[in-house]
Amino acid sequence: MIPIAFDYVRPTTIPEAVAALVASGEDGKILAGGQSLMPVLRLRMAAPSVVIDCSEIADLQGVRDDGNSIVIGAGTTHHDVMNSPIVKEHSPLLAMATATVADPAIRHRGTLGGALAHADPAGDLPAVALALDGVLSVTGPNGSRDIAAADFFTDYFTTSMAEDEILVSVTLPKLGAGWGYHYEKFQRTAQGWAIVGVAAAVHRSNGNITAARIGLTNMAPSPVRASSVETALSGADATVKAVGDAAASAADGTRATSDLHAAADYREHLARVITKRAVLTAGGI
Numbered sequence: 001m002i003p004i005a006f007d008y009v010r011p012t013t014i015p016e017a018v019a020a021l022v023a024s025g026e027d028g029k030i031l032a033g034g035q036s037l038m039p040v041l042r043l044r045m046a047a048p049s050v051v052i053d054c055s056e057i058a059d060l061q062g063v064r065d066d067g068n069s070i071v072i073g074a075g076t077t078h079h080d081v082m083n084s085p086i087v088k089e090h091s092p093l094l095a096m097a098t099a100t101v102a103d104p105a106i107r108h109r110g111t112l113g114g115a116l117a118h119a120d121p122a123g124d125l126p127a128v129a130l131a132l133d134g135v136l137s138v139t140g141p142n143g144s145r146d147i148a149a150a151d152f153f154t155d156y157f158t159t160s161m162a163e164d165e166i167l168v169s170v171t172l173p174k175l176g177a178g179w180g181y182h183y184e185k186f187q188r189t190a191q192g193w194a195i196v197g198v199a200a201a202v203h204r205s206n207g208n209i210t211a212a213r214i215g216l217t218n219m220a221p222s223p224v225r226a227s228s229v230e231t232a233l234s235g236a237d238a239t240v241k242a243v244g245d246a247a248a249s250a251a252d253g254t255r256a257t258s259d260l261h262a263a264a265d266y267r268e269h270l271a272r273v274i275t276k277r278a279v280l281t282a283g284g285i
Contacts, residue, residue, distance in 0.1 A: 003041040007050040014139055014168060017054050022141050022164050024050045030166060031055070032075055032114030035106050060113070060168065063087055068174055074113020074167045079104075081112050090174045093181035093201055097128045100183065103191045113167045116152070119159050119222065122193040124185065126153055127223040131199040131215030134172045140165035153222035178210075179203045182282040185217060186270050188261060194218050195262045196270040198226075198250075200278035202233070209233045209242075209283060219254040219271055228252045229275060238285050247276035 011017040021028045027049035031037055040046045054060055060075030063084040070090050072081060081087055082098040101107055101115070101124055115125045116136065129136070129149040136147050138161050152159050161167065185197030197217030203210045212233040214226040232246035251268035258264045279285075 001042055001044055004044060004047050006041075006048050008053065009050060010053040010056055012056050012058075014057060014059055014166065017052055017057060017166055018139060018141060018164070020050065020052045021166065024048070024052070026163050028052055030117070032117075033077060033106075033110040034114075035102070035110040036114060036118045036120070054166070065090070066171070069171050070174065072112055072170045072172070074117075074169055075111050076113070078107035078110050078112065078115075082107070091132065091172045093132060093183060093199055094125070094128050094172065096181060097124045097183040097197075097199060100124055100185060112170060116170065117159060117161065117167045119153050119155075119157050120193075121156060121221055121223070122195075122218045124183065124194060124197055124199075124217055127197060127215035127217040128183065128199045129170065129172070129215075130223045130225060131201060131213045132172050132175075133213070134170055136167060137169045137171065138162075138165040139168050144168070146171075150225075156221045158222075175201060175203070178205060180282040180284055182278045184274050184278045184281070186274055196267050196274055198271070198274045198278040200275070200282040202279055202283040204238055204283055207238055209236050209238050212279065214250075214275060214279070216250070216254065216271060216275075219251065219256050219267060221255065221257075224254055226250045226252075226271075226275060229279075233279065238283055240280065240285060243279050243283070243285060244276050247272050247279060250275035 029048035031053045060073045063072050063086045078098045082095045087095050134149040183199050185194035194217045199215040201213040212230045228249040236242040250271040256264040256267040
């Protein structure tokens with residue numbers, strides 16, 4: 001199909017982009033990499049009056065070391081994120097998960113901020129941002145504000161950003177030494193969406209698991225933390241049995257849904273199995 005007619009603007013600064021979004025009322029759409037927006041436009045599932053292309057805004061690009069954290073511009077492509085030495089050193093979980101996103105062509109165009117703002121419950125990166133206690137910075141006509149990842153994703157394809165706000169950057173804390181990471185997902189095809197995905201960060205010391213952070217993909221309308229597993233793993237022996245016992249509660253508190261790809265109870269089963277695998281790998285057990 002062919003999209004409906006719309007105006008197109010390409011700002012070069014964040015204030016220009018915000019002004020264009022405000023001027024559009026509720027009918028403007030932000031274009032980052034376009035890998036989610038373009039199919040929606042083509043299928044006429046969205047009918048914006050104006051598309052605001054932010055790909056030329058330099059302040060939305062790049063990765064920088066910010067002391068105790070790293071800051072990634074929302075317009076940074078998946079390819080640049082996964083190949084960034086800073087990300088690989090200080091946030092390898094993000095690099096791992098980004099490497100599983102779709103295919104190379106999409107990773108060269110799609111952006112971190114676009115994936116997070118799209119808030120697809122089957123997307124890989126929201127669960128990573130949640131597991132790592134990321135902070136998302138947004139800017140609108142009333143200024144800038146920071147939103148914790150735990151408060152950013154609110155429902156299917158819905159975030160806590162206002163209609164006139166733009167995602168500018170993502171800040172991830174450096175977890176430091178002793179942490180291991182792994183992202184694993186189950187999908188129908190090699191480049192398909194995750195039926196269930198697990199982002200795991202595990203800290204070990206003296207043969208014990210001292211802390212764990214686990215984010216689940218596609219187990220609710222928005223990414224969720226496997227809090228019961230995190231609690232059970234804290235102080236647990238770094239053994240296959242202990243991890244398996246903890247992972248048995250991975251689906252607790254989730255709201256898995258049934259669709260054409262999987263029934264809810266099957267997703268719950270996958271969450272338990274994949275959480276165990278991800279934690280064992282992240283913990284080097």
